[in-house]
Amino acid sequence: MEALKGVRILDMTHVQAGPTCSQLLAWMGADVIKFENPQGDATRGQLRDVPNADSLYFTMLNCNKRSITVNMKSAEGKAVFVDLLQKCDIIMENFGPGVLDRFGFTWEKIHELNPRIVMGSIKGFGSSGPYAEFKAYENVAQAMGGAMSTTGTPEGPPFVTGAQIGDSGTGLHLAIGLLAALRHAEKTGQGQYVEVAMMDAVMNLCRVKWRDHQRLTRQSLSEYSVPTHQGMGAVPRAGNDSGGGQLGNAIRCKPGGTNDFIYIVVQEAVWNALATRIGAELGIAGLATDPKFATIGERRKNQNDVWEMIGEFALKYDKREFMAILNELDVPCGPIMSTEDLATDEHVKGRDMYVELDHPQRGKWYNIGMPIKLSASPARVERSPLLGEHTDEVLKQVLGYDDVKVGALKTAGAFSVPPKKAAK
Numbered sequence: 001m002e003a004l005k006g007v008r009i010l011d012m013t014h015v016q017a018g019p020t021c022s023q024l025l026a027w028m029g030a031d032v033i034k035f036e037n038p039q040g041d042a043t044r045g046q047l048r049d050v051p052n053a054d055s056l057y058f059t060m061l062n063c064n065k066r067s068i069t070v071n072m073k074s075a076e077g078k079a080v081f082v083d084l085l086q087k088c089d090i091i092m093e094n095f096g097p098g099v100l101d102r103f104g105f106t107w108e109k110i111h112e113l114n115p116r117i118v119m120g121s122i123k124g125f126g127s128s129g130p131y132a133e134f135k136a137y138e139n140v141a142q143a144m145g146g147a148m149s150t151t152g153t154p155e156g157p158p159f160v161t162g163a164q165i166g167d168s169g170t171g172l173h174l175a176i177g178l179l180a181a182l183r184h185a186e187k188t189g190q191g192q193y194v195e196v197a198m199m200d201a202v203m204n205l206c207r208v209k210w211r212d213h214q215r216l217t218r219q220s221l222s223e224y225s226v227p228t229h230q231g232m233g234a235v236p237r238a239g240n241d242s243g244g245g246q247l248g249n250a251i252r253c254k255p256g257g258t259n260d261f262i263y264i265v266v267q268e269a270v271w272n273a274l275a276t277r278i279g280a281e282l283g284i285a286g287l288a289t290d291p292k293f294a295t296i297g298e299r300r301k302n303q304n305d306v307w308e309m310i311g312e313f314a315l316k317y318d319k320r321e322f323m324a325i326l327n328e329l330d331v332p333c334g335p336i337m338s339t340e341d342l343a344t345d346e347h348v349k350g351r352d353m354y355v356e357l358d359h360p361q362r363g364k365w366y367n368i369g370m371p372i373k374l375s376a377s378p379a380r381v382e383r384s385p386l387l388g389e390h391t392d393e394v395l396k397q398v399l400g401y402d403d404v405k406v407g408a409l410k411t412a413g414a415f416s417v418p419p420k421k422a423a424k
């Protein structure tokens with residue numbers, strides 16, 4: 001049985017941060033009703049690759065959901081919303097600050113209408129503090145949560161990371177909070193408000209940088225490949241340093257293309273084996289016993305020499321060949337995988353992590369699969385809904401409305417785009 005079977009979610013989320021969370025919950029079996037602005041989630045039309053078809057931006061984040069469009073700027077639409085609130089276990093949203101309040105539905109009001117319901121909110125900066133009123137997107141959160149200032153090289157500009165830690169990372173945090181609050185509600189009969197700020201989530205994901213921030217008050221950071229000193233204040237950008245106690249770096253391999261690199265962790269336990277293999281092939285006698293590299297402390301001090309030797313060795317092999325050599329020596333490593341490498345990788349295919357789907361508007365397409373594997377409740381990945389595809393179904397099946405009521409609501413504009421405000 002699906003783990004969240006019987007849990008119904010009123011999902012008002014849009015763009016990426018919220019939909020990431022609700023898609024995961026849908027993959028775990030929750031009935032996720034995507035409650036859309038009649039204009040549709042803006043991502044349906046963003047970065048389109050097929051004319052008039054929902055974009056991949058939308059389809060990849062909204063699988064296994066049902067879509068209903070409701071005009072929250074009409075009294076009839078609000079009444080449908082209130083009816084749905086009574087039938088759901090979770091409501092979630094990631095509107096800009098104050099949007100739901102302006103509709104007349106504060107958390108207090110929602111709690112009053114359905115005391116059991118759990119509410120999840122994502123905001124850029126949360127509902128309190130000097131930044132509370134600001135909107136946010138992925139890179140704003142990466143900038144303000146400490147990720148950008150610690151990514152890149154000291155002499156270059158700060159960089160964003162390709163992993164969507166501000167949006168999808170926040171969505172993951174919300175999923176954990178919602179499941180905890182749901183368990184609490186099942187025990188007590190009382191729902192609660194779960195808030196995750198994107199900035200907070202990024203700070204959480206940068207936790208080890210805060211370890212180093214505090215260490216800097218007492219010492220330089222000997223494992224960093226870039227200069228550090230006691231009292232320097234901000235943690236510097238440190239290129240491809242491992243970020244942990246072991247030394248690590250990305251090493252260029254044959255034939256030297258954009259992604260012909262391998263990431264190697266020179267774990268303390270493997271130095272002897274690695275040095276013996278590299279030393280023999282490069283003709284460096286006694287590398288494994290050389291006092292310059294004998295301890296982790298010495299290797300940290302002389303890490304540029306370590307990278308140079310490994311780099312010279314690596315140029316004889318492509319990243320897969322080098323991986324095979326390192327795997328035999330039990331050296332933790334990973335070739336830098338391009339999206340093309342991953343799309344054709346047997347391991348990825350075997351774990352259902354690149355899943356082929358069909359879609360009425362776009363035909364065949366692929367989604368990244370469910371990364372959380374439940375042994376008794378495997379996920380079934382199903383296509384995203386068209387805009388309003390399930391409006392009638394939800395009104396009748398979940399709310400018990402009849403044709404007459406549905407027709408009257410339609411005529412009243414409950415499911416249509418609100419009329420534009422007249423210009424003053």
Ligand SMILES: CC(C)(COP(=O)(O)OP(=O)(O)OC[C@H]1O[C@@H](n2cnc3c(N)ncnc32)[C@H](O)[C@@H]1OP(=O)(O)O)[C@@H](O)C(=O)NCCC(=O)NCCS
Binds near residue numbers: 135
């Ligand atoms: C992402 C974000 C910047 C987008 O900003 P935006 O496009 O201006 O959208 P907002 O969420 O502020 O506003 C949504 C609008 O749609 C309207 N709307 C939403 N659902 C509606 C519905 N069912 N019926 C009628 N109108 C609806 C809202 O009333 C609001 O319009 P208003 O400004 O006239 O009140 C903003 O939503 C945000 O900061 N969200 C929180 C942080 C976040 O999640 N960011 C990451 C997104 S990946």
